[in-house]
Amino acid sequence: MNPYVRDRINRKLDTLSDERLYQILDYVEFLESKYAEKSAPAANVFTRFAEGVEDKLRAGGVAVSTVSETMGFLNKAMGVLNGVAQTTMTVAGDVVNAAKTAADQVGAPPPAPSSTTTSPGTTLGTQPAPPVVPPIPPSAAA
Numbered sequence: 001m002n003p004y005v006r007d008r009i010n011r012k013l014d015t016l017s018d019e020r021l022y023q024i025l026d027y028v029e030f031l032e033s034k035y036a037e038k039s040a041p042a043a044n045v046f047t048r049f050a051e052g053v054e055d056k057l058r059a060g061g062v063a064v065s066t067v068s069e070t071m072g073f074l075n076k077a078m079g080v081l082n083g084v085a086q087t088t089m090t091v092a093g094d095v096v097n098a099a100k101t102a103a104d105q106v107g108a109p110p111p112a113p114s115s116t117t118t119s120p121g122t123t124l125g126t127q128p129a130p131p132v133v134p135p136i137p138p139s140a141a142a
Contacts (some may be wrong), residue, residue, distance in 0.1 A: 046078040
């Protein structure tokens with residue numbers, strides 16, 4: 001969109017009431033349905049939800065001031081939810097990176113066992129654990 005035309009339209013829109021702005025929105029959506037040369041960018045889930053609520057309120061004959069207040073509240077809530085979604089994505093990315101790092105380390109050779117020297121030439125190492133023998137069931141012992 002031409003930025004000069006956008007600025008000029010915004011200056012004109014700033015002078016109108018919310019009721020007139022909703023009429024203009026309806027007209028713009030009508031023009032879009034008839035003459036759009038390209039499809040509008042897809043809105044995120046929160047935006048589609050808020051616009052659906054707004055459309056239902058307007059269709060129900062709710063006062064424009066009430067719709068405006070409701071949309072202000074929904075916009076604030078959407079901002080919070082978008083922040084939560086971004087944080088969740090960041091945490092999920094961190095978990096994936098940690099999992100990749102752990103997977104890479106599993107494939108690496110194990111670290112050398114630590115040993116303690118007691119006297120010159122004598123080294124204490126770790127003793128292997130004794131083998132685990134499964135218990136014999138009583139019916140097999142007889």
